[in-house]
Amino acid sequence: MQMEDTSELKNEGNKHFSAGEYEDAITCYTKALNISSTADVTKSVLYKNRAACYLKLEDYQKAVLDATNALDLSPQDAKSLFRRCQALEKLGKVEEAYKDARMLLHVEPKNTAIQPILRRLSAALQEKAKQHTSTESKVSQMFNLAFAGPSGDIEKQCQAVNNIIVLAREEAGAEKVFREGGIPKLIKVLEAKDNSLVLAAIRALACLAGNSRQRAQAILELLGLPRLCHSVSVENSELLTAGAHLVQTLITAISQIEEYRRTEEKHEERIKREGRQGIRPLPPFKMEADIEKEVDGIMMAVIKMVNSPKVSGCGRDCAIELIIKNVTTKDGLDWAKKFLATDGIIRLLEVAGTVKELSTHLKTTENTHMHCSVALSKIYEDMMGDKDRDKFRDQCREYISDQFGDPQLDSKVEAIVAISALLQGPYEVGNSMLGTQGVLEIMLAMANSDSGLHQRVAVEALVHSASKKDKCSGIIKQAVPILKQLYHSTTDNIKVRALVGLCKLGSFGGTDASAKSMAEGSTMTLAKACRKFLANPTKDVDLRKWACEGLAYLTLDADVKEELVEDTDALHSLIDLAKMADKSILYPAGTVFVNVTNSYDKQEMLPEMVDLAKFAKQHVPEEHPKDKEEFLQKRIEKLLKVGLVNALVALSKTDSHSSRELIARVFLAIVSEEQHRGLVVQQGGAKALIPLASEGNEVGKTKAAQALAKIAITMNPEVAFPGQRMLEVVRPMILLLHIEKDAIMNYEALMALTNIASLNESVRKRILKEKGMAHIEHYMFEDHEELKVAATECMCNMVLSEEVVALHRGENDRVKLLVLYMGEENFKLMRAASGALAILSADKEICDKITKVGPWVEILGGLASNENVELRHRAAHILRNMMEAGEEIGKLIIESQLLEVLMVLSRFTEPAVATVKECAEMTLTKAVEYGLIQANTMVNGEP
Numbered sequence: 001m002q003m004e005d006t007s008e009l010k011n012e013g014n015k016h017f018s019a020g021e022y023e024d025a026i027t028c029y030t031k032a033l034n035i036s037s038t039a040d041v042t043k044s045v046l047y048k049n050r051a052a053c054y055l056k057l058e059d060y061q062k063a064v065l066d067a068t069n070a071l072d073l074s075p076q077d078a079k080s081l082f083r084r085c086q087a088l089e090k091l092g093k094v095e096e097a098y099k100d101a102r103m104l105l106h107v108e109p110k111n112t113a114i115q116p117i118l119r120r121l122s123a124a125l126q127e128k129a130k131q132h133t134s135t136e137s138k139v140s141q142m143f144n145l146a147f148a149g150p151s152g153d154i155e156k157q158c159q160a161v162n163n164i165i166v167l168a169r170e171e172a173g174a175e176k177v178f179r180e181g182g183i184p185k186l187i188k189v190l191e192a193k194d195n196s197l198v199l200a201a202i203r204a205l206a207c208l209a210g211n212s213r214q215r216a217q218a219i220l221e222l223l224g225l226p227r228l229c230h231s232v233s234v235e236n237s238e239l240l241t242a243g244a245h246l247v248q249t250l251i252t253a254i255s256q257i258e259e260y261r262r263t264e265e266k267h268e269e270r271i272k273r274e275g276r277q278g279i280r281p282l283p284p285f286k287m288e289a290d291i292e293k294e295v296d297g298i299m300m301a302v303i304k305m306v307n308s309p310k311v312s313g314c315g316r317d318c319a320i321e322l323i324i325k326n327v328t329t330k331d332g333l334d335w336a337k338k339f340l341a342t343d344g345i346i347r348l349l350e351v352a353g354t355v356k357e358l359s360t361h362l363k364t365t366e367n368t369h370m371h372c373s374v375a376l377s378k379i380y381e382d383m384m385g386d387k388d389r390d391k392f393r394d395q396c397r398e399y400i401s402d403q404f405g406d407p408q409l410d411s412k413v414e415a416i417v418a419i420s421a422l423l424q425g426p427y428e429v430g431n432s433m434l435g436t437q438g439v440l441e442i443m444l445a446m447a448n449s450d451s452g453l454h455q456r457v458a459v460e461a462l463v464h465s466a467s468k469k470d471k472c473s474g475i476i477k478q479a480v481p482i483l484k485q486l487y488h489s490t491t492d493n494i495k496v497r498a499l500v501g502l503c504k505l506g507s508f509g510g511t512d513a514s515a516k517s518m519a520e521g522s523t524m525t526l527a528k529a530c531r532k533f534l535a536n537p538t539k540d541v542d543l544r545k546w547a548c549e550g551l552a553y554l555t556l557d558a559d560v561k562e563e564l565v566e567d568t569d570a571l572h573s574l575i576d577l578a579k580m581a582d583k584s585i586l587y588p589a590g591t592v593f594v595n596v597t598n599s600y601d602k603q604e605m606l607p608e609m610v611d612l613a614k615f616a617k618q619h620v621p622e623e624h625p626k627d628k629e630e631f632l633q634k635r636i637e638k639l640l641k642v643g644l645v646n647a648l649v650a651l652s653k654t655d656s657h658s659s660r661e662l663i664a665r666v667f668l669a670i671v672s673e674e675q676h677r678g679l680v681v682q683q684g685g686a687k688a689l690i691p692l693a694s695e696g697n698e699v700g701k702t703k704a705a706q707a708l709a710k711i712a713i714t715m716n717p718e719v720a721f722p723g724q725r726m727l728e729v730v731r732p733m734i735l736l737l738h739i740e741k742d743a744i745m746n747y748e749a750l751m752a753l754t755n756i757a758s759l760n761e762s763v764r765k766r767i768l769k770e771k772g773m774a775h776i777e778h779y780m781f782e783d784h785e786e787l788k789v790a791a792t793e794c795m796c797n798m799v800l801s802e803e804v805v806a807l808h809r810g811e812n813d814r815v816k817l818l819v820l821y822m823g824e825e826n827f828k829l830m831r832a833a834s835g836a837l838a839i840l841s842a843d844k845e846i847c848d849k850i851t852k853v854g855p856w857v858e859i860l861g862g863l864a865s866n867e868n869v870e871l872r873h874r875a876a877h878i879l880r881n882m883m884e885a886g887e888e889i890g891k892l893i894i895e896s897q898l899l900e901v902l903m904v905l906s907r908f909t910e911p912a913v914a915t916v917k918e919c920a921e922m923t924l925t926k927a928v929e930y931g932l933i934q935a936n937t938m939v940n941g942e943p
Helices: 001-020 024-033 040-056 061-071 076-090 094-107 115-147 152-168 171-179 182-189 195-209 215-225 225-230 238-253 256-272 289-306 313-326 336-340 345-351 368-380 386-404 409-424 425-436 441-449 451-466 474-488 492-506 522-535 541-554 560-565 567-580 583-596 607-615 630-642 644-651 657-671 674-680 683-695 700-714 731-736 743-757 763-767 772-779 785-798 804-807 814-822 828-841 843-851 858-862 867-885 887-894 896-907 911-930
Strands: none
Touching: 001 024, 001 040, 024 040, 024 541, 040 061, 040 076, 061 076, 061 289, 061 441, 076 094, 076 683, 076 911, 152 171, 152 195, 171 182, 171 195, 171 215, 182 195, 182 215, 182 772, 195 238, 195 896, 215 225, 215 238, 215 289, 215 683, 225 238, 225 289, 225 630, 238 256, 238 289, 238 313, 289 336, 289 345, 289 700, 313 345, 313 368, 336 368, 345 368, 345 386, 345 409, 368 386, 368 409, 368 425, 386 409, 386 425, 386 560, 409 425, 409 451, 425 441, 425 451, 441 451, 441 474, 451 492, 474 492, 492 541, 522 567, 522 867, 541 560, 541 567, 541 583, 560 567, 560 630, 560 731, 567 583, 567 644, 567 657, 583 630, 583 644, 583 657, 630 644, 630 657, 630 674, 644 657, 644 683, 657 674, 657 683, 657 700, 674 683, 674 700, 683 700, 683 731, 683 743, 700 731, 700 743, 700 763, 731 743, 731 763, 731 772, 743 763, 743 772, 743 785, 743 804, 763 772, 763 785, 763 804, 772 785, 785 828, 804 814, 804 828, 804 843, 814 828, 814 843, 828 867, 843 867, 843 887, 858 867, 858 896, 867 887, 867 896, 887 896, 887 911, 896 911
16 A cells, blocks of 8 residues: 555656646655655655756755765666756756766766766866866965065065955855965964954955855854954954954854845745745744854854943944844844843943943944944844733833932933933834833923033933824923923024924924914924024034934925925035935935925825715815925926935945835936936936845835836936946846736836847846746736737847747747737737747747647738738748748748738838838748749749
């Protein structure tokens, strides 16, 4: 019975494999292998079949393992050798793959499939041997110069270590440096007094650690955690940036998180391509216990750096950035829960509560508080359950209570600053801290005190607490009088913060022109005050930054937008401010640009719903007259004149996903008008949009991809996206083709791909590599006429690729669909389909497939008789190709009504149809050669 089960499972697995259901096939083969009585011969077949499945799924390591198991049982099995050879080549193990290819040739000398692989592997081996010889001598020379010691020439040493960096970027070079003892020697260089030499050594170690767990572990063991952390603690900005990169590289390489992310990406692509049904979920990321211990050790060391007095301000920022990058489940190492088990929250709050005027033991920068807010927000958002979130709140409350329990007033001031950080990060937690007994009372007392520092700290906390209208109504009642009082302060630092608080309160009506939360004219007065602070070059950056934040709230009002774009000084100042490296400026500046260009999401109000709301006496939002298209376009033109694109390009370098989204929104608003696209390209906007479309949140990537599509549709792609950039545009366009995107996005992406696919084979290959063909073909079947036409036009350019031509051969209906589309009434669809077939019909097999389509004669005859010359020419070209494909197909043409059509076409005398006549004459001449028609029927080129 078990033997029958084995056979049944194997046959079932084979059926799944034939249907492309590779995971189900693997399940069947695995079950059969687990039956103890399965014979070795059958096991060998099962292993090699499962190896074939893994090859299809691009899991090459498992394919090698199964093929090896099959060969252990059947040492000279040709299919097992072939499959292991293919998998080894994909893994870059050229020598092993070559051995298998030679063995297979010995087992099956007449096997033609292995010949091209053998030639390819032989060439790769020769190249590798050449590189190895070259690498050997290079490494030897570099080592002699780089590790000459204190007596060596520093400049030559630096150059040699920099050369090691270049060498280490290639796997072969990195391995050679590693085997020759390069890691301990580079670590020894870290003791040098010359910073440029130390910098080069740190960068070289990072290159060696990349993509290799073994080398990364060796570096960590030899360098040690204290020295590793020291590299991120120094004052020199170049050294600590390189040190932070080394730490991140070690974490990534040892954990192998990037490898998992690539697998995850392939899994998601497969789901998009085939649908979720039948595909098993990917197991969550999990490290082996010893690896996890190593990574946890690095993370614990980074956490200790957060509030270490020995760490520089920039070093502290780098440490917090490392936490931000690695703490979450989605983008990092799922460390949030472990973070709660440490004292990390307390450490972050201590730094977040640091006030420079009170603290001398912790160095910070202008970005440190924002980094703390982001880190706390990331950790809190990653908490999966209420229990963990409660634990997070308890730790925050413990810190705040301890600070308030201290008799020193300075401790209470630091607690209020920490609460401000929470309000800028996990607002919900910060708001609950405000509810702690005595906190709000102390804040209000500080705001009313004579101390400028206390007033500033209190007003900042009040401003941040007013971020969400529905959660701060109790605070607002007590805060408004104080904010108004502080707005009249003689100290600009206090006045501008109070101004922002009032701006927040004044913006609660949003874009609704009928909802005014402040007295008539108050919003405009506040906006004028913000512009005054913003436009004054004598004011420090901090004041202008706060003024920008105030405008970020007020520019939801269309009157404020109009006044802002008329204030040239304020606009220039805003643009200059946006170009600064201060990360805290990015979001408010981006928000101002989004508001002024109306690139925020707008809720569409159906007329029926408006009538219903009015009937029910519910409030109905109203659009401000100055938010209409005519006003909007004038505002955009004024912004472009003062350098908006340059500011957006500068802002786009941020890592913040929310800020990147804002920038993408503004770019899309600008390029929505064709006349602005050239300026965007000229000033580097197209170049900036490519990374915006590749990295960030889903909304931001989609908006950036849309902007790229609009540029690619109307501009010459060779001008807009020169060189390699043209290939980088492909993936964002494929993103827009996803079925969940809007039809307009699908359409614009297809139009953009049509344009760039016409340029060269490299672009077409990239579209194929990014699985674009499946999407294009999907839209060729769409009911939406415009999408169907756009997809067919794109296919017309894609068939210039031999790979795409090959897809139209064999058992499929691709050619049939194009033939039928030639018979449709839509001119654009007929033109695109006939254009594609004019190219494809150069292939004999495809010509044969055309004749298998029932109404092919009527369709081609109708097309050749069409009043449009372009369509007639394409039909004549297809018939010429079909005639040249062979006598058999030519006979079908001559025996049909198409002979009469060709004779008519060959009699044309008008110059406009000369190309049509030429094609018809060539077709008839070929028919004479075949003997299908008499030569004497042709006189002077006419029948």
